[in-house]
Amino acid sequence: MTIVKEQDVVPFRNRVKEYAVKMGMSLVNQTKLITAASELVRNLLKYGKGGNVKIEVINQGRDNGIRLTFVDQGPGIENIELAMKDGYSTGKSMGLGLPGTKRLVSEFNIQSSVGKGTTVTIIKWKNG
Numbered sequence: 001m002t003i004v005k006e007q008d009v010v011p012f013r014n015r016v017k018e019y020a021v022k023m024g025m026s027l028v029n030q031t032k033l034i035t036a037a038s039e040l041v042r043n044l045l046k047y048g049k050g051g052n053v054k055i056e057v058i059n060q061g062r063d064n065g066i067r068l069t070f071v072d073q074g075p076g077i078e079n080i081e082l083a084m085k086d087g088y089s090t091g092k093s094m095g096l097g098l099p100g101t102k103r104l105v106s107e108f109n110i111q112s113s114v115g116k117g118t119t120v121t122i123i124k125w126k127n128g
C-alpha cells in the first residue's frame with residue numbers, strides 16, 4: 001500500500017485490522033499491533049515524506065503472525081540508538097513512537113541510512 005497523505009492512514013489501519021481479525025488474533029494483540037502500526041505510519045508520513053507499507057501473514061511452527069514492513073525514501077535516521085530512546089524527538093512530539101512500538105510487538109527491526117531512507121519491520125504473533 002502506498003502512503004502519501006493523511007487520508008491514507010485510516011484505510012491502512014483498517015486493512016491491518018482485517019488481517020488480524022481474519023487470523024483470529026486476540027483483541028489485546030490486535031490493539032497492540034494497530035497502535036504500533038499507527039505510530040510507524042505516522043513516522044513514515046511525517047519524517048519519511050510517505051512511502052510504502054506491506055502487510056503479510058507469516059507462519060512459524062504452530063503460530064501465525066502478521067508482518068508489517070514500512071519503507072520510505074526520506075532523510076533516514078542519523079543515530080538509531082538515540083531515536084529509539086524514550087522522549088527523543090526531532091518533531092516536537094512525545095518521542096515515544098519507536099520505543100513504544102518496540103514494546104508492543106513481538107519482533108522489531110529498523111534499518112536506516114542517511115539520505116536514502118528508513119525501513120522498519122515488525123511482527124506480531126497471534127498468540128505471542
Ligand SMILES: Nc1ncnc2c1ncn2[C@@H]1O[C@H](COP(=O)(O)OP(=O)(O)O)[C@@H](O)[C@H]1O
Binds near residue numbers: 039043072084091097
Ligand atoms: N521514517 C523516519 N524517517 C526519518 N526519521 C525518523 C523516522 N521515524 C522516526 N524518525 C526520527 O526518530 C525520532 C523518534 O521517533 P518517534 O519515537 O516516533 O518520536 P516522534 O514521532 O514523537 O518524534 C523522530 O523524531 C525522527 O527524528
Ligand SMILES: [Mg+2]
Binds near residue numbers: 039096
Ligand atoms: Mg513517531
